[in-house]
Amino acid sequence: MTPVTDVQAESFGAFIERHEFFIVAGHKDPDGDSLASCLGVAAILRAKRKQYQLFSAGPFKRSEIRRYEALFPSKLPDYPPELLAAAGLIIVDCAERERLGAVNLDLSALDLFIIDHHLTAGAQGGQSVVDPAAPSAALLVQQLHERLAGSPDADTARALFFGLATDTSFFRFLTPRDGDTFRAAGRLVDYGADPRQISDEISTGHPFKTRKLLGVLLCRAQQTFGGRVAYTYETLEDTRRYGRDGRDSDSLYRLLLSAGKTEAVVFVRQETDTSCTAGLRSRGDLDVSAVAAKLGGGGHKNAAGLSTEGTFDALLSAILNALGDALSGNATERVVIGKTTRVLSL
Template sequence: MHNHQDLLNIVAFIEKYDRFLVLGHVAPDGDCIGSQLALMLFLRRLGKQAEVASVGPFNKNEVKAHEGLFMREITEEWADAAVFIVDCATFERTGFAPFGVEARSIDHHASVEAGAVSGLIDATSPSATLLVQRVIEAFTLGMSEEEAHWLFLGFTTDTGFFRHLRAYSGEHVRQASKLIDLGASPAETFALLEGGYCLRDRQYLGRLLASSQSFFDDKVIIVEDHVQTVKEEGAPSRDSDTLYRLLLSAEATEVVIVLRMDEEQTTVGLRSKDYVDVGTIAQSLGGGGHARASGCTVKSQEHPLADLKEYLLEQIQRQL
């Protein structure tokens, strides 16, 4: 659990300043924008000036429609505001250069990176929104229905709509139930997370599944997603969550690796089912995340595809 003093420090930080800019990580997901928007709305309810900013891209289906709510660059007007960084802990992860009078982070990722901003960091929390919820509750001023909506979106995004919660997670579920009582809709949120795809998207997902490569008697699956091929065919929407879920549902499979490649870089997505710590593997390549879900981006010139695959398989084999 988080350190109670860290929570008190966040409360004091909010009370200290009147203007806040809330940042999230590059390529935001539902947990990222949910944390940003809920915190922004709460700060405004306290009488503060607050805005959200993100460099994008807003590619994921659950965030596409909300791009217009975010500043895309830091204007001079906001350069001296206090800063919150949510769902990550460094300015580098946000895509913005450091700015502001003072900064604090609210994050649930286990990896501690150089340049991390201090704040409320709890790797036992299944989502960043759950930590933002605790901040809001610390003020004992209640919560708005709109805040509950964004917090529930983030919670369900990072828990796979409760699928990733393990035993003894009752407190997390009780926190989510408060949001439902305040007006968050499980049915509407599920439709937002799972919908929005066309037939071409699903056909492309099928091609990725069919091209997957098996290693160590199906314990490890690698999928190669070539960006240039996607561009030539009209860039279908990628449904990474379903891709990981379907492959990990294979009985023998423990780890799924998705490699998205272009001429300059390769984005590595790592997911494990039960016991392989993919977070440490991503961290060794300059990335980070959780023990069961993590990722990184490497330069193609420094890490040719064949060498990268060999390295990842060696690291996983040590844990199998």
């Protein structure tokens, strides 16, 4: 991680000074980092005596984020045109307006500032704080808060620690290069964050049905590419039987990545009759964000995802073939899910 620079902090400070009202939003289907980063930005705006509106298109499917749902309306009020025209838009944990999801107002003309840490964010110019080496957007927001508004209060510290913990799987994804991240987390503890309580909030409270669904997905899991990749999928019938609430994909990824010599895990979910989502996780140097980007998605080196029209078998086949290319440099045999399967042995 590269620490937030003076230029970046000054740019964000100047952006705040230019407006009196802000809309603060993260990506659709929010996670802990997205919501925590929004709350951290809101704390900076309060310290600067600015007005703001939090927004999330939802849905709030994860158990650990449900307590924040009431703070994030999925529909923006009908603001007076003159107020909206002079407003600033702050997007966190993503870099594109399109990833906000369904928004009932046209925000395309709003002055925009981006705070993001995804590899796919790219160069965003002066009105941004983007660092793909940062393990979470919440960590970037923490630095901005410390630079522009001083030490966060206990509630903000707890939220920022929650965001950092969820995006690093409670620091499991960090490397020897991340000493600054641990030092920043230590400051959040000093400000009032309780790591043990936050760990309980993240790991408990899942509906019992999700434990049964986890068993179904594990029983369905297969290996390919000589055991280097594990994959599984969720059907619409699974969703009807076990529900959408409190899904726990992180446990699924963790269990499958712990098996043998597994380097990557692919999980595809049929969301509707015509659309799918997919998550990819990896260990070591395998860059699953590059695989996801080939199919219209993105994310981090070891954690990425995408959504697309189609069916789970077609998407799973496409992802596995792209992973085969990444593992071998040039996969000559193709994987086809749902038909005769020829698996590349690497």
